[in-house]
Amino acid sequence: MSLATNLKIFFNEAGNLSRFTGRFFKQWFKPRYETAELGRQCFVIGYKSLPLIGLTAFILGLVLTIQLRPSLIDYGVESQLPAIVGIADVREIGPVITALIFAGKIGSSIGAELGSMNVTEQIDAMEVSGTNPFKYLVVTRVLAATFMLPVLVMMGIAISLYGSYLGVNIHGVTSFHLFWKQVFDSLSFTDVLPAFIKSYFFGFAVGMIGCYKGYNSSKGTEGVGRSANSAVVLSSVMIFVIDLLVVQVTDVLGLN
Amino acid sequence: MAKKVINSVKLGAFIIGGMLFLVLLLYMIGKNSNLFGATYKLKARFENIQGLVTGNNVRFSGIEVGTVKRIKILDDTTIEITMIIEKKMLKILRKNAVVSIGSEGLVGNKVVNIVPARIPGPLAAEGDILNTRKTVSTEEMLETLSKSNNNIVEITAGLKTTVQRINNSNALWSLLNDESIPRDVRNSISNIRLATVKARNMADNLNAIVMDVRNGKGSVGTLLKDTSFAQNLNEAVLKIQAVGNEAQSLAVEIKQVVTGIQKDINTGKGTVNALLKDSLMTLTINTSLENIQKGTDGFNQIMEALKHNFLFRGYFKKLEKKKPK
Incomplete structure (x- = not known):
């Protein structure tokens, strides 16, 4: 395939995704809200992801602390360990790692679920039965992903900071209270709020791409696999792209 | 339906848990920057x-x-x-x-x-x-430190030349190497020690004398301390004064006598005046003396004549015989 063809495919995809996103916003504000389905999706996407996110976040906090310790000892600022882990966790590692795990778990499940529904023509059946499939399947999932990821990120930060607290106490002794005080003292609104806000975008990107890939999967069993796979890959890439954009914006606004 | 309620509770707890942490985080940050209170x-x-x-x-x-x-x-x-x-x-x-x-x-x-x-x-x-x-900012501290460093450089340079001079000085080293100096010093010190011992003895003696004087012992002590002596002395002085007064009156009388005699002499009364003032008398005395000389010359001639006289020759020969013995 030539470069021109590749570019053509890329722009075609981008255009389709944009139209799909536009359709989402159009459908979202239209009445007849699928509240019950939204709640169910929130439970599945948010609550069910918590164990995985919690485990990875805990390990991440613990490992980050243990890994940072020797470098900080070299500089003689071992006492700043909670502050440094706190800033790293809240600003970057918490949101991004949580979003990546979330993309792996939720992006693939949405892609596969909608892909298989598309393959087995359930979506068409739904349309025939009078239910708006886009509203019922896509809007609820995207909204659930958008609103659940920030919650998961906050949970993940809390759990990873607890892991960090344990990590600090492997070699040294720091009281629970002092640890949290040092973490909170080192943080400011400009650390927390951009991180919190960008996790909405991460969630939205994961939900949107998962739904797009699943909703537009090619026919056949392999189409389901491909849509699940590309949903994860694309949403992971999008997470980093959004991260890059957010950091540029906060930098320009002087929030760093 | 029952399952759905549990799901909602779990979901609610999950969301509230996450949001609670966010709120806590924001509250703590706000508290740190004194937004509340x-x-x-x-x-x-x-x-x-x-x-x-x-x-x-x-x-x-x-x-x-x-x-x-x-x-x-x-x-x-x-x-x-x-x-x-x-x-x-x-x-x-x-x-x-x-x-x-x-x-x-x-x-x-x-x-x-x-x-x-x-x-x-x-x-x-x-x-x-x-x-x-x-x-004091770090820059100012470093600036001062740099000045101090320059001073130290100058000081060490000076010290270096000083030490070099000391090393090159033969006199000092010979002084230091001379083994007799410590001995001399030691002797001097022992002399000083002896001297101080003597000085102490002297001081002790002096002290004893002073003590004696204070206690009224010895002549000085008596002089200073004995009240009866003082009275005696006082009386003696009074007597001396009385004697002096008498001597003065005596002197006055003598003066009067002398004055009287002088007046007598000057006015021509008495023998002395005659002797001193009368020119005629002097002349008379002179003539008298000449006469006496002539008389003794004549007497001498007579005595020579007597020697040769037979009556007295024998007597004179006897005299001459006795003389050599």
């Missing part, structure tokens, strides 16, 4: 704020009581900082407290230190401008 503002003016930024902590005697809210440039040499201080400090912080800029550790964040003055003063109210003290 009653505060009041104080100001201070500096020439150089050494990298202080808004949000840095304000400490009162080491306790965090607020944050730096605003930094404003008033003119090219004055920078005004506005601090928000917890309201509870209204009853503690006084207007004469001194504000300075320090840092948390050697390379840490800057902090504003408020140190209370040890003298009473009015309490600081909203918007008051506190006194400031200029603190």
